[in-house]
Amino acid sequence: MTQPVALTINGRRRDDQVEPRLLLVHYLREVAGLTGTHIACDTSQCGACTVLIDGEAVKSCSVFAVQANGRKVTTIEGLAENGTLHPVQQAFWEEHGLQCGFCTPGFIMAAAYLLQQNPSPTDEEIERGLEGNLCRCTGYENIRRAVHSAARAMSGATDAASAQLVGSAAAPVED
Ligand code: FES
Numbered sequence: 001m002t003q004p005v006a007l008t009i010n011g012r013r014r015d016d017q018v019e020p021r022l023l024l025v026h027y028l029r030e031v032a033g034l035t036g037t038h039i040a041c042d043t044s045q046c047g048a049c050t051v052l053i054d055g056e057a058v059k060s061c062s063v064f065a066v067q068a069n070g071r072k073v074t075t076i077e078g079l080a081e082n083g084t085l086h087p088v089q090q091a092f093w094e095e096h097g098l099q100c101g102f103c104t105p106g107f108i109m110a111a112a113y114l115l116q117q118n119p120s121p122t123d124e125e126i127e128r129g130l131e132g133n134l135c136r137c138t139g140y141e142n143i144r145r146a147v148h149s150a151a152r153a154m155s156g157a158t159d160a161a162s163a164q165l166v167g168s169a170a171a172p173v174e175d
Pocket residue numbers: 038039040041042043044045046047048049050059060061062
């Protein structure tokens with residue numbers, strides 16, 4: 001048995017028929033073909049699958065696709081605009097906030113959400129804000145540095161960056 005699901009991903013509307021048990025992360029990767037959202041633990045512990053739903057960071061392995069019906073989803077593929085990296089992506093690159101990169105899409109989505117909520121977080125606030133994301137490679141120091149760097153970059157362009165982040169989630173539906 002399948003069920004209709006209609007959602008807007010990175011500003012584009014999709015209509016599909018899915019099994020009610022299909023997790024959002026599997027829908028994004030296997031139905032929508034957006035493999036930038038990673039899956040590792042499948043039990044809501046690692047954060048590799050983090051996306052934004054209506055602008056809020058959510059672990060997409062903890063949500064059924066049908067629960068996202070009618071919502072706006074932003075994935076890592078939706079952060080860059082017109083070939084320009086989102087400031088958080090740029091900062092992770094410049095500060096080497098990754099090694100193997102498997103956890104990186106989830107960290108970037110979570111960090112972008114954190115900076116939207118708190119434009120100038122302390123070390124402690126970064127640790128708390130990203131505690132749902134696990135990295136097995138970096139030791140977290142460069143990730144913390146990247147978030148601070150992104151915060152500084154965004155402080156001069158807070159409105160634009162914030163609009164970019166929410167914009168891909170809230171952009172008008174395209175057919
Ligand atoms: S795959 Fe979703 S939290 Fe690990």
